[in-house]
Amino acid sequence: MRRVRIFADLASLLQIQPRIEGKVEIRPSVGISAPVAISYVTIGLYRRETIHPHAGSVVGNHLAAPRKDIVELVGNELRLFHCGPGKSFETVLAMDLPFLLFIPFMRNGEGEVPPASLQLPSRVAETYYELVVSVQQGTSDLKKFSFPVPISRYDTLSTFGMYNTPETQERVSDHLVTLGLFLPRWSFGPNDDVNVTIKLTPNPDWLSRARKVTVKGITVAIEEHITYNPEGDEPTTKVNTLLSKKEKVAKKLPEHGYMTTIAMTYPAKDLRDSDGFLPRQRPAFPLCAVSGFTTSAALYKINYYLIVKATMTNCKDITVKQSIVVTPFDHSTCKNEMDAIAQAAVDAYPINMSNPMLPAQTIIRPGDHNALHALGFTYVGKERKLLIQ
Known part of the structure; x- marks a missing residue:
């Protein structure tokens, strides 16, 4: 079959x-x-x-x-x-x-x-x-x-137009600093580039206090959330951090703000064993080099989130959580599938x-x-x- x-x-x-x-x-x-x-x-x-x-x-x-x-x-x-x-x-x-x-x-x-x-x-x-x-x-x-x-x-192919629209979010901490997140697209597969643009902007009405804020670092992570029995009486969620990258800043927040782009590569699972051989494919499952992807079933669902956290002094830390879609195929494979x-x-x-x-x-x-x-x-x-x- x-x-x-x-x-x-x-x-x-x-x-x-x-x-x-x-x-x-x-x-x-x-x-x-x-x-x-x-x-x-x-x-x-x-x-x-x-x-x-x-x-x-x-x-x-x-x-x-x-x-x-x-x-x-x-x-x-x-x-x-x-x-x-x-x-x-x-x-x-x-x-x-x-x-x-x-x-x-x-x-x-x-x-x-x-x-x-x-x-x-x-x-x-x-x-x-x-x-x-x-x-x-x-x-x-x-x-x-x-x-x-x-x-x-x-x-969920990353080549579909609905996933290639930019996603933006903003969060404010203590009315002093605004964290803005910009994601050019929001569907990713194994070995795809994940580029996140982050901007920290001081509140112009509170510049005297905002000048005292020091940006210690910015962390970007991708988390996998597996929810068991999502429609049941006692749903439970397990969180796995798939990827994390931290950028050390350690400087005062400028009046014009601070902007950076953090580039990462979505992880790919290597199916080969220590001898370089692929395992025998089970007939009930496609042979995909990923451990999971965005899906929703009767007994479980799997969601993925991009987490951006800015740690600061003289101001509360800011965390932004952006939902993303994970596909089993990398971007080049998605392009090849479109004609088919x-x-x-x-x-x-x-x-x-x-x-x-x-x-x-x-x-x-x-x-x-x-x-x-x-x-x-x-x-x-x-x-x-x-x-x-």
Whole structure:
């Protein structure tokens, strides 16, 4: 199953529904060509979430708290096949059942955008998706087959125009000093440049007191806030400082103010081990060289903030907290993805959501002409032989 991409930004503009296209193939599992009794076949996309906020802490060789998980159906379940009226099952040798499964997303303020697949270190939080095919074989127990589907979201790309608008904030301390923050853009990925312009301005009406203020230093940090059970009774938030840089000033605040630009590089996680090898990719998760990104799920949410703090004497310290968006991809990758997103939106535009055109189903029954050919066998005289094309 190829990676599923949700182009939420362009899709919402073109009123296109993200989707999964594929085909369910059913073949005998016992014997060479033992017919299979099929009553009905359904398929659905399920989201599985787990959280364990204390996975990293061990008390007496036991984890500090139990893991919590949920399983939810995303969208609707599709019935791909149902036996004819008056029959409890159909006897078949092979079935090919094409499907097109639409994934719901927010439209006109309604609905929900499914969170992307993600696994945090120590599995403190994870989200993954599975396509589940349910097969009822006559009076036998219902059988379910699961297939992992990694889902990536592309609505936080730093190349989208909404993230390239400047963000500014101001805070005042003791009516003496104003701290202004300027951020040229507010979406970042691994190894992206983060440039923050900070300006400290004295209050012109209180210059006599403002001249006594000494700026000791300015600190800029990026924090990751992971909130567990955000909609529950007892939400808890853990804060991780991903990056911090301090500029030492140690001088009196000039009458015209003090301005500086602090440049940083957003950290990237190196997936390679000590021998330089990449780990084996788990089929349920995309291989992204990041430990997290901005997302919101049912059991947890992850937000990122740019924190600017100015420490001073003869005046209270000032702290500004600016929300930012973290994407799994660096800026150059985001640029490369734009053409693919635009082309995918064009390809998806002709699809009729109420009646999508799908290839015809293929159902081969034991009495059909050359039925064994579908299984790679044929008869030579009265003997069953492998079919050589």
